[in-house]
Amino acid sequence: MRMPRSLQQRLALSLGVLLTALWLGAAVVTAVLTRQAMEEVFDAALQETAQRILPLAVADVLAREDADPTQRLAQTREHDEILSYAVRDAQGRVLLLSHDADLAIFPPWRGAGFSQSPTHRFYSEETLQGSVRLTVAEPLAHRSGVGRDILMGLALPLLVVLPVALLAIVLGVRASLVPLRRFRDRLAARGARDLSPVPVDELPTEVAPVADTLNELLARLAAAFEAERSFAANAAHELRTPLAGAIAQAQRLQAETRDAAAQARAADIEATLKRLTRLSERLMQLARAEGGRLRLAFASDLRMVARILTDELARLAGAGRLTLALPPEPVMSDLDPDVFAILLRNLVENALRHGAEGAPIQITLTHEGVLTVANEGPVVPGDVLSRLVDRFERAGTQAEGSGLGLAIVHAIAQRIGRALVLHSPRPGLATGFEASLALPLTASGRAAQEGEAGR
Numbered sequence: 001m002r003m004p005r006s007l008q009q010r011l012a013l014s015l016g017v018l019l020t021a022l023w024l025g026a027a028v029v030t031a032v033l034t035r036q037a038m039e040e041v042f043d044a045a046l047q048e049t050a051q052r053i054l055p056l057a058v059a060d061v062l063a064r065e066d067a068d069p070t071q072r073l074a075q076t077r078e079h080d081e082i083l084s085y086a087v088r089d090a091q092g093r094v095l096l097l098s099h100d101a102d103l104a105i106f107p108p109w110r111g112a113g114f115s116q117s118p119t120h121r122f123y124s125e126e127t128l129q130g131s132v133r134l135t136v137a138e139p140l141a142h143r144s145g146v147g148r149d150i151l152m153g154l155a156l157p158l159l160v161v162l163p164v165a166l167l168a169i170v171l172g173v174r175a176s177l178v179p180l181r182r183f184r185d186r187l188a189a190r191g192a193r194d195l196s197p198v199p200v201d202e203l204p205t206e207v208a209p210v211a212d213t214l215n216e217l218l219a220r221l222a223a224a225f226e227a228e229r230s231f232a233a234n235a236a237h238e239l240r241t242p243l244a245g246a247i248a249q250a251q252r253l254q255a256e257t258r259d260a261a262a263q264a265r266a267a268d269i270e271a272t273l274k275r276l277t278r279l280s281e282r283l284m285q286l287a288r289a290e291g292g293r294l295r296l297a298f299a300s301d302l303r304m305v306a307r308i309l310t311d312e313l314a315r316l317a318g319a320g321r322l323t324l325a326l327p328p329e330p331v332m333s334d335l336d337p338d339v340f341a342i343l344l345r346n347l348v349e350n351a352l353r354h355g356a357e358g359a360p361i362q363i364t365l366t367h368e369g370v371l372t373v374a375n376e377g378p379v380v381p382g383d384v385l386s387r388l389v390d391r392f393e394r395a396g397t398q399a400e401g402s403g404l405g406l407a408i409v410h411a412i413a414q415r416i417g418r419a420l421v422l423h424s425p426r427p428g429l430a431t432g433f434e435a436s437l438a439l440p441l442t443a444s445g446r447a448a449q450e451g452e453a454g455r
Helices: 007-062 138-177 178-188 208-256 260-292 300-316 337-352 405-415 443-454
Strands: 084-088 094-097 114-115 121-127 132-139 295-301 322-325 330-335 361-366 372-373 420-423 433-438
Touching: 007 084, 007 094, 007 114, 007 121, 007 132, 007 138, 007 300, 007 330, 121 260, 132 138, 132 443, 208 260, 208 405, 260 405, 295 433, 300 330, 300 337, 300 361, 322 420, 337 361, 337 433, 405 420, 405 433
Parallel strands: 322 361
Antiparallel strands: 084 094, 084 132, 114 121, 121 132, 295 330, 361 372, 372 433, 420 433
C-alpha cells in the first residue's frame, strides 16, 4: 500500500495503525489472561462447592432408613441449576442426586480431582475411606458464556474508545502541523516576484532548518535580482545623458554639412541613437516594474492619468487615431499613477507600432477597473501570442521596437497579482489584436462600482 503524500495523513495513519495494533494486542493478551484467571476462579468455586456439599451428603446418607439408596433432592423453587452433583458409593451405586442432575453426564469414578468431558467440567471428592464419593459437574457452556460476556465487556468500550482515540490523533496531528500549514500557505500566496523572507514562527525543530535554508536562498535570489535590476536601471540612466549629447551632435552634423551622403549617415546615426534611448527608457521601466513599489497607501482616480496620457500620445499618433472610453464614475485604485502610465503607454505604443497603419486604436477603462487596448491588424498565431510577453520577443515583425513593451506590462501584472490577457483576433472579430488587464480597485472604488451596478 502506498503511503499518502500528505505529512499529516502519514502521521495520522501511522499513529492510528500503531495504536490500533497495540490496543488489539493488549486486548488479546488481556482476554487470554482473563480466561486463565476465570478458569482458576471457576475451578476453585467448583472445588469449594464439592467440599461443602460432601459433609452434608454423608450426613444425609448415614441418617437414612429407606432401603432404596437412590434419592433425588426436591426443588424448593424454580431456578436454573448451573452446578449438579451425584453421590455414589464404592460400587458405583447412586446414593444422592441434585434435583436436575442427569446421571448420564457423570463419568465413571477415576479418583479425586478435576476431570473434563466434551460438555462438562467435573470435580470429584471422596470420604469414609472411599465409601462415599461426590462428583460436581459444571457445563462448559456456562463457562464459555461467562467468558463471552467478559470479552464483550472488554471489547465494547474498546470499540467506542478506539474511534475517539483515532479522532484525537487526527486532531492532534492537525493541530501540531498548524505552523507548517501556515508556512506553506504564506509561501503559496506569494507572487513570482516576491522574494522577501517567509516568517518561520513556531515551526517544529525538524522543519525549521528547511525554512531557514529556503529564506537564505530567497535572500540570495533577491540580492542577485536586485543587482541585475540596479545594473539595468543605472546603466539606462547613465546612458541617457551621453545618448542625448550624441543625438545633438548628429543633428548638428546634419545641419552643418552640405554633403548629402554625410547627412544620410548622420541621420542613420541619429535614428540609431534614438532607438538606444528608447531601449534605455524601456530598461528603466522594466527595472521599475520588477523591483519598484507599485502600490501606494492612498487611492487616486485613474481616469485623469488615462486622459492626460492619451492626449499626449494622440499628438504623436495623429488626430483621430486614438479613442478613449471612460466610465462616468471615478475608478479609484491604489496603483501608482506612474505605474499605470507605464502600463498604458506601453500598450498603446505597442498597438501603434504593430497595428494596421492609420487604423484607429481603442482604449477602454471600465468602472470594474479593466484596461483594454485594441487595434486592427493581422492575426497573431497562437504559438506566437503566448511568447509576446517574453523579453525581446517581437513575433517576427519588421516594425521598430525593443520587444520589451508587453514584457514590462506582464511584469507589472504579475507584481500586482493580475494577468495580462491577449487576444488575436479580437473577440467577436476576424482580425486585430487586444490586450486587457484588470487593475486593483480600492474599497471606495469597489463600493462605487457596486452602487452603479445596483442602479
